[in-house]
Amino acid sequence: MARHGKSDSRVPTVIVDDVHIVYRVHGAGSGKGSATSALSRIISKKRSPSIREVHAVRGISFTAYKGEAVGLIGSNGSGKSTMLAAIAGLLPTERGGIYTNGQPSLLGVNAALMNDLTGDRNVILGCLAMGMSPEEVKSRYQEIVDFSGINEKGDFISLPMRTYSSGMAARLRFSIAAAKTHEVLLIDEALATGDQKFQKRSEARIRELRGEAGTVFLVSHNNNAIRDTCERTIWIEKGELIMDGLTDEVVKEYEKANRA
Numbered sequence: 001m002a003r004h005g006k007s008d009s010r011v012p013t014v015i016v017d018d019v020h021i022v023y024r025v026h027g028a029g030s031g032k033g034s035a036t037s038a039l040s041r042i043i044s045k046k047r048s049p050s051i052r053e054v055h056a057v058r059g060i061s062f063t064a065y066k067g068e069a070v071g072l073i074g075s076n077g078s079g080k081s082t083m084l085a086a087i088a089g090l091l092p093t094e095r096g097g098i099y100t101n102g103q104p105s106l107l108g109v110n111a112a113l114m115n116d117l118t119g120d121r122n123v124i125l126g127c128l129a130m131g132m133s134p135e136e137v138k139s140r141y142q143e144i145v146d147f148s149g150i151n152e153k154g155d156f157i158s159l160p161m162r163t164y165s166s167g168m169a170a171r172l173r174f175s176i177a178a179a180k181t182h183e184v185l186l187i188d189e190a191l192a193t194g195d196q197k198f199q200k201r202s203e204a205r206i207r208e209l210r211g212e213a214g215t216v217f218l219v220s221h222n223n224n225a226i227r228d229t230c231e232r233t234i235w236i237e238k239g240e241l242i243m244d245g246l247t248d249e250v251v252k253e254y255e256k257a258n259r260a
């Protein structure tokens, strides 16, 4: 790939090529999306009353490279989380293609940890699920718990996760995911929920993860976190790409548009 007329030795990790993503919402608008109405439709063999389409991503294209941290910004409902989920392979594209070099891991607010299990069980299960060996989990365990800071105010790691505040749960999720080097790490608002000290720690870890080879995507409404972590930023509105460039320039334009 060439930029400024020079040959480009960077290694592409994610190629998003004219991607469109459409959600289909069943039973929308009629107020009959309940389980009982679905059951009665099955019995009476009637079709679903209506399917509404939400065209969440409309023709977005970009390429991300090894060693890059890319911020995704835009107002509520602009399509950022949808874009991340699609890169992670969790949503099909309606049109266009997404090509990734390596397995992307999505670390979102809904990342699957088990609420009824204790924090320490979740650390172990999460690490095993990411492909670590039991020995590796054992050797990384304390580091993960310390990074999360969950035990700073007492022995919380031995309590079920449902007793955690949303910030504590997000910190643990981030700490588990960040324990492994990911080829493509997708982070959805993970930093927003932690306190300032944790935010600084996770920003430093994101920089390390980038250095360790991978590409990091960060969705956030916290422009300072984006500034501190990503040198490149993509701004999306209404499912369309508005700007893709150096973070300082893109965030400046975004803030200007928001003030207006």
Ligand SMILES: Nc1ncnc2c1ncn2[C@@H]1O[C@H](COP(=O)(O)OP(=O)(O)OP(=O)(O)O)[C@@H](O)[C@H]1O
Pocket: 023, 024, 025, 054, 056, 074, 075, 076, 077, 078, 079, 080, 081, 082, 083
């Ligand atoms: N599961 C879903 N079913 C139907 N529509 C959805 C679903 N998830 C998101 N949408 C719609 O897709 C559009 C983009 O949503 P998305 O969550 O990607 O936005 P976002 O930029 O991440 O927003 P926020 O900043 O509020 O998190 C919105 O119009 C939203 O209503």
